[in-house]
Amino acid sequence: MSEVVNLNVNGIDIQSDSKKLLIEACEDSGIHIPRFCWHKRLDPVGMCRMCLVEIETPRGKMLVPSCTTQISDEMIVDTESDVVKKAQEGVLEFLLINHPLDCPICDKAGECPLQDQTMAYGPGESRFVEEKRHFEKPISISEIILLDRERCILCARCTRFSDEISGDPLIEFIQRGNKTEVNTFPNEPFKSYFSGNTVQICPVGALTSTSYRFKARPWDLKSTRSTCNGCPMGCSTELNSSQNKMLRILGVDNDSVNQGWLCDKGRYNFEYLNSETRIKTPLKKLNNNFEEVEMQEVYSEISELIKNENTKVNFYLGSNLTNEDFVAFREFANSISNNDNKFYLNDDVLFQGFFNEDVELGKIDDLNNSDAIVIWAEDLKERLPVLYLRVRQAVKNGVKLIVFGHTNRTLDDVAEIFYSDEVVSENFEIIKDLTKLEDFKSLIVEKNVTAIIGKSTPQQSDSSINKLFDFLNSNSNLKILNAFTKGNTYGAFQILDNLKGTKDFVNEINSENTDLLFVVAADPIGRSIYSKQVKKVFDEIKTVVSLDNFKHETSELADVIVPISSTLGEKNGTFTNIEFRTSRIDKLVPSPGQTVSDWEFITSLMNFSGLSNNSYSLEELNTKAFEDLDIELKPYFDNLDKPSNLDGIINRTTPKIATSSSDSEKVNFFIGEKLYGDSVTERNSESISLLGAKKFIEMNQETVDKFKLSSGNCLLEQDNLEINVSYTVNNILPKGTIYIPTNRRELNKFDFSKKIMITPSRVKEALNVN
Amino acid sequence: MRETILLTQHMRSNPEDSHLIDSYEKNNGYVTAKKTLLNSSPEKILEEIKSSNIRGRGGAGFPTGVKWGFLAEDEDRYLVINADESEPGTFKDRILLERDPHQLIEGIIITCFSANIKKAFIYIRGEYAKPARRVQQAVEQAYQKGYLGNKIFGSDMDLDIVVHLGAGAYICGEETALLNSLEGRRGEPRLKPPYFPAVKGLYMKPTLVNNVETISSVPWIIENGGEEYNKLGVEGSTGTRIFSLSGHINKPGNYEIEMGGSFGEFVETLGGGIRNSKKVKAYIPGGASAPWFRGDQLDIKMTIDDVANNNSMLGSGAVVMMDEDTNLVSAAKSIVSFFAHESCGQCTPCREGTTWIEMILDRIASGRGRTSDINLLLDVCDNISPGLSWPPKMTTICPLGPSAVSPITSLMNDFREEVERLIPTKVLL
Amino acid sequence: MSWDKTLLKQAGEIIELYPQKRSALGPLLHLAQSKDGYISDDSISVISELLGITEVQVKSVSTFYSMYKQEPTGKYLISVCKSISCEINNSTEVIDKVQEFTGLNNNETDEDGLFSFEAVECIGACGGAPAMQVNYETVEGINAENVFSLCSWLKESAPEVIVADEMQENFGGIKSFDWAIQDNTGATSTAPGFQTLKTSKVKK
Numbered sequence A: 001m002s003e004v005v006n007l008n009v010n011g012i013d014i015q016s017d018s019k020k021l022l023i024e025a026c027e028d029s030g031i032h033i034p035r036f037c038w039h040k041r042l043d044p045v046g047m048c049r050m051c052l053v054e055i056e057t058p059r060g061k062m063l064v065p066s067c068t069t070q071i072s073d074e075m076i077v078d079t080e081s082d083v084v085k086k087a088q089e090g091v092l093e094f095l096l097i098n099h100p101l102d103c104p105i106c107d108k109a110g111e112c113p114l115q116d117q118t119m120a121y122g123p124g125e126s127r128f129v130e131e132k133r134h135f136e137k138p139i140s141i142s143e144i145i146l147l148d149r150e151r152c153i154l155c156a157r158c159t160r161f162s163d164e165i166s167g168d169p170l171i172e173f174i175q176r177g178n179k180t181e182v183n184t185f186p187n188e189p190f191k192s193y194f195s196g197n198t199v200q201i202c203p204v205g206a207l208t209s210t211s212y213r214f215k216a217r218p219w220d221l222k223s224t225r226s227t228c229n230g231c232p233m234g235c236s237t238e239l240n241s242s243q244n245k246m247l248r249i250l251g252v253d254n255d256s257v258n259q260g261w262l263c264d265k266g267r268y269n270f271e272y273l274n275s276e277t278r279i280k281t282p283l284k285k286l287n288n289n290f291e292e293v294e295m296q297e298v299y300s301e302i303s304e305l306i307k308n309e310n311t312k313v314n315f316y317l318g319s320n321l322t323n324e325d326f327v328a329f330r331e332f333a334n335s336i337s338n339n340d341n342k343f344y345l346n347d348d349v350l351f352q353g354f355f356n357e358d359v360e361l362g363k364i365d366d367l368n369n370s371d372a373i374v375i376w377a378e379d380l381k382e383r384l385p386v387l388y389l390r391v392r393q394a395v396k397n398g399v400k401l402i403v404f405g406h407t408n409r410t411l412d413d414v415a416e417i418f419y420s421d422e423v424v425s426e427n428f429e430i431i432k433d434l435t436k437l438e439d440f441k442s443l444i445v446e447k448n449v450t451a452i453i454g455k456s457t458p459q460q461s462d463s464s465i466n467k468l469f470d471f472l473n474s475n476s477n478l479k480i481l482n483a484f485t486k487g488n489t490y491g492a493f494q495i496l497d498n499l500k501g502t503k504d505f506v507n508e509i510n511s512e513n514t515d516l517l518f519v520v521a522a523d524p525i526g527r528s529i530y531s532k533q534v535k536k537v538f539d540e541i542k543t544v545v546s547l548d549n550f551k552h553e554t555s556e557l558a559d560v561i562v563p564i565s566s567t568l569g570e571k572n573g574t575f576t577n578i579e580f581r582t583s584r585i586d587k588l589v590p591s592p593g594q595t596v597s598d599w600e601f602i603t604s605l606m607n608f609s610g611l612s613n614n615s616y617s618l619e620e621l622n623t624k625a626f627e628d629l630d631i632e633l634k635p636y637f638d639n640l641d642k643p644s645n646l647d648g649i650i651n652r653t654t655p656k657i658a659t660s661s662s663d664s665e666k667v668n669f670f671i672g673e674k675l676y677g678d679s680v681t682e683r684n685s686e687s688i689s690l691l692g693a694k695k696f697i698e699m700n701q702e703t704v705d706k707f708k709l710s711s712g713n714c715l716l717e718q719d720n721l722e723i724n725v726s727y728t729v730n731n732i733l734p735k736g737t738i739y740i741p742t743n744r745r746e747l748n749k750f751d752f753s754k755k756i757m758i759t760p761s762r763v764k765e766a767l768n769v770n
Numbered sequence B: 001m002r003e004t005i006l007l008t009q010h011m012r013s014n015p016e017d018s019h020l021i022d023s024y025e026k027n028n029g030y031v032t033a034k035k036t037l038l039n040s041s042p043e044k045i046l047e048e049i050k051s052s053n054i055r056g057r058g059g060a061g062f063p064t065g066v067k068w069g070f071l072a073e074d075e076d077r078y079l080v081i082n083a084d085e086s087e088p089g090t091f092k093d094r095i096l097l098e099r100d101p102h103q104l105i106e107g108i109i110i111t112c113f114s115a116n117i118k119k120a121f122i123y124i125r126g127e128y129a130k131p132a133r134r135v136q137q138a139v140e141q142a143y144q145k146g147y148l149g150n151k152i153f154g155s156d157m158d159l160d161i162v163v164h165l166g167a168g169a170y171i172c173g174e175e176t177a178l179l180n181s182l183e184g185r186r187g188e189p190r191l192k193p194p195y196f197p198a199v200k201g202l203y204m205k206p207t208l209v210n211n212v213e214t215i216s217s218v219p220w221i222i223e224n225g226g227e228e229y230n231k232l233g234v235e236g237s238t239g240t241r242i243f244s245l246s247g248h249i250n251k252p253g254n255y256e257i258e259m260g261g262s263f264g265e266f267v268e269t270l271g272g273g274i275r276n277s278k279k280v281k282a283y284i285p286g287g288a289s290a291p292w293f294r295g296d297q298l299d300i301k302m303t304i305d306d307v308a309n310n311n312s313m314l315g316s317g318a319v320v321m322m323d324e325d326t327n328l329v330s331a332a333k334s335i336v337s338f339f340a341h342e343s344c345g346q347c348t349p350c351r352e353g354t355t356w357i358e359m360i361l362d363r364i365a366s367g368r369g370r371t372s373d374i375n376l377l378l379d380v381c382d383n384i385s386p387g388l389s390w391p392p393k394m395t396t397i398c399p400l401g402p403s404a405v406s407p408i409t410s411l412m413n414d415f416r417e418e419v420e421r422l423i424p425t426k427v428l429l
Numbered sequence C: 001m002s003w004d005k006t007l008l009k010q011a012g013e014i015i016e017l018y019p020q021k022r023s024a025l026g027p028l029l030h031l032a033q034s035k036d037g038y039i040s041d042d043s044i045s046v047i048s049e050l051l052g053i054t055e056v057q058v059k060s061v062s063t064f065y066s067m068y069k070q071e072p073t074g075k076y077l078i079s080v081c082k083s084i085s086c087e088i089n090n091s092t093e094v095i096d097k098v099q100e101f102t103g104l105n106n107n108e109t110d111e112d113g114l115f116s117f118e119a120v121e122c123i124g125a126c127g128g129a130p131a132m133q134v135n136y137e138t139v140e141g142i143n144a145e146n147v148f149s150l151c152s153w154l155k156e157s158a159p160e161v162i163v164a165d166e167m168q169e170n171f172g173g174i175k176s177f178d179w180a181i182q183d184n185t186g187a188t189s190t191a192p193g194f195q196t197l198k199t200s201k202v203k204k
């Protein structure tokens, strides 16, 4: 139990929560104590000793580290005494004796706590006349992270982060004493999805990213707060630019959402903005070639079409749009005379969701406050990486985790119960009577449970997840987080009724019902498991207008490509996350060339074609986005110049999703997306492309043996498609099941409703030799 | 001064085979443990230990009975025997492990009975290969006889002992570092608070950590009663204690004596005096961590409190004599090098400071010192251990860092001219 | 995995001894050292798999302790103590002599893989200062002369088992205490931890 305690710091009485550490209590009252190793989100280690302060004890004044000292009532603290000052100066001098003097070329210079504190507390001159400790200057510890051990002050932030928070301890202290260094194992690089966080929390320039290295000086940086729209987590970010170029994304400590962390994809996937191949001028197809045209020409051509009331218009929308973009499309659709238009979201795994009136929708923070967490969804680490971190954090705080199905195998190390093939069949059906799972029941019956439930793979039927949901709903005090995994899906749900996914798109759309199709920021041919079918649909349709950044497999089939600005710093708007928290997306750099925001394009088109006389403003669209919501929440987006309520506000409706449910098919592989794929933005973001969408499949050892595989490679065959891939062994997969990551352009070309042959590739290679 | 033989009784009377179970049993071995398990109660044993007033022999001198009393309730509790003995000058646990391992095992059985513990670990430093072999053999013999395992001596008590070898890290003698090491981690001391072993120890379970000598004393105390033990020695330093005597001494060795006599007496009688009839320039009263005494301080009494009152510590009971010809700067450098080498590296002042001091001393010792180095040396020490007082103030997690400062303060307080003499008066800059 | 069955079986038995797997890390590193004379990357991978921790976690622990060698050691690891009691009893002379004989600097191994040399901190033989160890078997009361003979003997007769009693009798001097008990058990490698695991060798 926490209680309020009174303490006296530097002669001033302050109050704080008894659970707090002295350093936090002081910080809350505006008394700053210097520190290097302490980090709010990591367990204290008390290693750097910079935060030493004096407290009164029965045996006189004692120096204690404020970062490991729990406060108590009537504690008397001095953070400024001569003894404290001397100790702090001493520590700083110790840290500096072996620190290189390469500040002028260090990325961290200007925002370096060591530099700042040397200014504030430092000794001013060096008394160290011996040779400094030397290490090889930056060594590369992964494709995107460099480590300069000479700069490292051994604060253990990176090692603690990877051990405590991300659960992949790949960076550690090596050696001891004065020889201690941080390093990785030679054959085992720092291949964490979260490695960028260590660069951000490193208090010196020891860890740097190739992405930002030597790109800017902190004092040139412009910055704004924004929200990542890579997945429905909606992590709070800070965007940095220099000379009108986006250069860096940092995580912002939003207590209820990402607590400062980002996944590496969210952090580095902006690099495509500066890509050479980005489209900055409207393109129109003439004789199968794209030619640059004026925007006016685009407007007038499309106007012609939509003014014709026989033109049937439909929409395939990407999930990275802002809520305001969605509203613009909704308004547009409503204003077209032939207004039987449908919206499809580029999501292969859309499901109905659990949105009944009697279900309590959960918040991310509920994870921490429940007795148990139940998960059956796509692999959180791959699809909602920072939610995965929050689940791990909850488990660390004592919440029990129960995982269903082999699709969330990355959480098995912290799960109390991991139900794999004995409870969930290889084709994703619950095959056991849930009431008979005693250990499961003991953890959830009449307990506070937060469940993260969603389709764990496109092939899964709704019936089993419904079964699990019903069981939980009737036996526990349930809060639910629906596990959709695409960008601003939740915003789309709130704004667009009867939204459907890619599967429905290929089943429903054809030349009969569609003359004009808008494909917005989406590449379903390059990125969907329905790739082939989508292509067929596109081939049939008369006019396709693509709003996009790049030419890619889908946009190349369009008749017109309109270049658009990105949600990563080029436009304003809002985003709605998995808990229906709406937060701001902010503009930092000018939108390049003739790029426009989707909403701008659409509303201009409406004006141009006379569908509307209203010249919509962003504020107006924003107001319309939340018309149906609680009145109090509306002013949220009131003033674009002043960021209001940065952490966002939760507002809820019950969305109507119209995706068709499907029956489970008998399959012997499971498909899903990895964090890194080879989508067009990923290909054009150097860091992400280096981390790479490797082509590989996974299976357990028995399966490897069954197919008599041995070389590490095998051949997948279907009709006349043959793909040579490597395989890795993953024994959490059920026997006979093969996992195929589908966000790779080659692997998603299979028809996953049919058989795929697997054979050792050795034979083929041997044949090829002849 | 004469020895008082309690702990070393069996090994002395059976010099050829004191390490074997048959020999130990012939000498009434395991009788006390058996009686205890069958007829006594945990509370009674704790009472005896308390009334013996024995204080830990690992260095800190914490009252053993009090420590046992702190042990928190839990289904799983552990006993860990600290046999990491690595403090320079100390070799007393070695003899107990090598020559009378069964006495230790008997002590463990009684301790575990008293503290309701079912699993004990003996953490022996890796370099003690031979002692470790002996202990392992003894443990196996005890299992064969049914003195370890299930229902030992036909009582309800189960007990397993695992012999665990360290691998060369002095810091693992610090009890929380030892626990980390035993858990398969780097031997880094834990933060205290909150990780007091008696509450959150091995695997975060309540754990007793005691020195080899402490637990080896348990059978005698239980057999003869805490009161009897308390009568030996002096108040605050009861019982006997094995001192390791080394340095420039005629008869170095381990001597079991009652505490209370003076160092001078000890050296002259049991130690046979200083080699070549030299005078003592300085001596270390309690292991490398302890501040030195001067040769004119030989009349200080060998008790925990007397030594403490003279601003040093009896520590691990290692007495090192340095004669008048000793180069004290080299001696201090040797000790500082030791601590620099053994620093775990967590705390900035210890990691950086000890190495820095070593470098400065090295410069001075090799004639490259600067006049300013004396103040620098003292100030760097002050930044590790503010005020340079005794007991040391700490800027660090554990006392290792401040320990490195002890020889420097001794050197500077009492033998400053030796240092100054080494510094060339004119330094070209 | 490139540990053979016997070694893996032994590893399994060690892991069994502990309430938590990871505790076996230290002993398994000793086992690895007994196999190769150092902690190879390959052993690190094996151990990481056996204990379910990452390779760098194994590396982190193994490099913390000075007895786990990062480089292959020679057949005989000579460790001369340089801590206080030995220091003031002229251990530097002994160290110089060993270095002269072997031609090795601190922490080096010769090309034939015969000797490794290190100057170490206190080995708990202060009464017999200066003291040293060969494969962690102790000899006390040495000096520049007899350490030379000791090294020559090692080189010439290349004993398979290093027995402390034997070395002490032939090359040692003053002792920390009376060893009394006759002992023919000795070291067969630079991994003493291996030997307590019930596989010690006895010299005939």
Ligand SMILES: Cc1cc2nc3c(=O)[nH]c(=O)nc-3n(C[C@H](O)[C@H](O)[C@H](O)COP(=O)(O)O)c2cc1C
Residues within 6 Å of the ligand: B055, B056, B057, B058, B059, B060, B061, B062, B064, B067, B082, B083, B084, B085, B086, B087, B170, B171, B172, B173, B174, B175, B176, B209, B210, B211, B212, B214, B215, B398, B399, B400
């Ligand atoms: C740096 C350091 C090294 C220590 N080394 C040892 C040691 O080698 N053996 C030992 O028994 N205690 C050692 N101790 C003391 C232990 O932390 C602990 O106090 C002791 O094992 C408790 O046992 P006792 O109460 O029986 O003395 C050391 C302490 C410190 C701070």
Ligand code: SF4
Residues within 6 Å of the ligand: B171, B188, B189, B342, B343, B344, B345, B346, B347, B348, B350, B351, B396, B397, B398, B399, B400, B401, B402
């Ligand atoms: S004082 Fe030294 S040995 Fe002790 S914890 Fe700190 S760094 Fe480690």
Ligand code: FES
Residues within 6 Å of the ligand: A034, A035, A036, A037, A038, A045, A046, A047, A048, A049, A050, A051, A052, A065, A066, A067, A068
């Ligand atoms: S911030 Fe407290 S010790 Fe580093």
